[in-house]
Amino acid sequence: MSAIKPIRKAVFPVAGLGTRFLPATKAIPKEMLPIIDRPLIQYAVDEAREAGIEQMIFVTGRGKVSIVEHFDMAYELETTMGERQKDLSVLEPTRLTPGNLVTVRQQVPLGLGHAIWCARAIVGDEPFAILLPDELMIGAPGCMKQMVDAYDKVGGNLISVLEVPEEQVSSYGVIDPGTRDGALTEVRGLVEKPRHEDAPSNLIVSGRYILQPEVMRTLEGQEKGAGGEIQLTDAMARMIGAQPFHAVTFEGRRFDCGSKVGFVEATLALALERPDMADEVRAMATRLLAK
Template sequence: MSNKVTKAIFPVAGLGTRFLPATKSVPKEIMTLVDRPLVQYAIDEARAAGIKEFIFVTSRGKGALEDYFDHAPSLEDELRKKGKDDLLEVLKSTYMDSGEIAYIRQHKALGLGHAVWCARRLIGDEPFAVILPDDVIAAETPCLQQMVEAYEQTGGNMVAAMEVPQDKTSSYGILDVAEDMGQLVQVKGMVEKPKAADAPSNLAVIGRYILSPAVLENLNDMQTGAGGEIQLTDAIAKEIGGSGGVYGLRFRGQRFDCGSKAGFLQATVAFGLERPDLGDDLRRFLYEVVSAEKAAE
């Protein structure tokens, strides 16, 4: 078994109901954050971490997502004729080579664990990453790259982790920490969406994972957990105390929950402010809005 992580699973089968009516015809994953779809941020992060094979777990109605990564010869020709070389390069950055990307259908919405299990035959006997495109992370070193670098030292299984307010623990998988080593923690338990009073810590798992193929074997049991769904957290927790163990990495960066409208708007502002071509105008506009609100108080 290779210890190098070259495959990543992107679970994108969700209906995106929180973004209706937009998601009636547009998959949530290709809704644009500034001028790039959510999924492009995830792909770029994966590539930076050395991922070579991209596996999308989709569902009915995701055709536009598949088209996004395809070549567009007529659009290329049009841009070339008009001398728009910069836009042509942007367009080419969205392409995926033949054999680099695969699509698997999840026919029933049975949970994140089930979505990952659907890709088992394409993973085989190798460690793999899981990236949830809803979680967009602004970081100097991309989050998955930080994890891959740490994983090379630890092996086993690794989840990205961040501190959350105690009253928000019921929205996350929460780590029970055996040993806190600073940026890395060794995990002795994982609890999916505990009540604040029952949470073993406030260290939450967010949508980045590096997992051993043993986790896929654990998912074969099809055991349901919180919410009556097949939880990925439960399958990872079975590896605690095993030969590889489970670790949490406190990543360096800011995470935006783009599965929520508020998080999507916050990410749009944050990424817009970082853009050299947009930052000054956006900053000026935000200043004027805040100033007007203060004046009205």
Template sequence: MSDRVRKAIIPAAGLGTRFLPATKASPKEMLPIVDKPTIQFIVEEAKKSGIEDILIVTGKGKRAIEDHFDSVPELENNLKTKHKDNLLKLVEETTDINLYFIRQSHPRGLGDAVLMAKDFVGDEPFVVMLGDDLMEDKVPLTKQLMNSYEETHASTLAVMQVPHKEVSKYGVIKPQAKIKPDLFNVENFVEKPSPEEAPSDYAIIGRYLLTPEIFGVLEHQKPGKGNEVQLTDAINELNKTQRVFAHVFTGKRFDVGNKFGFLKTNIQYGLNHPEVRDELRTYIKQLGAELTEEDKTDKAAKKSK
């Protein structure tokens, strides 16, 4: 088995039902954060981490993802002719990537999507990057996992503490002793436990570094929660035969998998975007003043009653 981590899998076959009707004909992964599709942030994190080859697992109605990362000669020539060099650079950056695509014909779960990458990965460690989580840190989270692997040569998942009432949304770990301040041994993994059954508040947050032995487990993994093949269940099985670690992420995580999280992320990124940040700050202050005035009016109306 190779010790180099060169390949990444980005599962993008989900139906995006939480964003209907916007996702009826458009992939959820193409919803923009200000002016950039969410999936492009994931691809950029992979590149910054030193990943060389990326497999995107798509599904029906996801052709726009392939088109986004493809060359568009008519557009590029138009931008060249009009000397719009900055825009041309933005467009060309999306094609300077070793990307491969495979289609998951039926949504059988994250574990099944990862299993589809078996031939692509071969006998190498690899990373899985979920598109619902955007991560910010001085060192990209995927690179942090890769650095950890260089020391442990073992599968490692990114985790973060979440509010206890929200654990049922995640895979959750039962941690054992810390190896380092940011690295746990793990006793077991539980997919979406109830708050009463959760072994901790440490949730898996969408970045995995896995050894190729996971494929042997996935091939025999029975469907779990939601009647889908759960990657968390397979990792729990893998942990019985080889160590699996949990790396604690301390950077910023933006959850774009739900409407409110998506809106918050757009505001946060908008406040840092050079084209819109000043106008957005002014608008937010203006809106805050208007809401404060509305609250005062509501309170006054209640008192008068």
């Protein structure tokens, strides 16, 4: 068996229009909407860094410049804060090592699979991670760290999954499970939005992936699937059986920040965990619920 190559690169598909959050996203990328005081994209990048990933690849579209600027040096801001003796450590997570921030444009909205394919030249012949910023995954360690730890043992392709009540499976992609070993489950197939009575499991795919570079060859065919888009799920399904494929059941919480309710839930949940604001937020919530 050949040595397992480390995961050094992560792809962040951030070209979407964010129409569900209009008018807020008319001029601001949805990935820059803050959960308390950090934009969504920052949570995803922090998660990747915790997992030892070095290079962040943003697949962007028009109007997404602020995402790149967020991770750049802000000389005027930092100089002014320094002169006023303000604490600069709050900006530390926004600094990426020079050369480790890469962007590529997805000029046409042809789906998640197409967005990933746009990063093919940067990914090269290395395995890589994918993080969907809309899926805010909170855990200790984070979701991608849990996945990288599993990858270091089994190699191949991995996806993160979560258990949901059976009546909810029709809203998600689910796996057809094989052998289980703790949090690790062999993936025999992927089923998109099955009826709950037909679902092979209640383990849903949840926005984090580690894939071998061969997936790019599969995506090269530009074959369109559901919704007339190039689907990443279709490309992954073709790799099952040809390469090891496992799911990692995430130990933590997932917030669907692609929905307004999920966004509010994430903000409230994270605020209640912060020592600097938890008591005030809890008291505020109690007052609002009493009305």
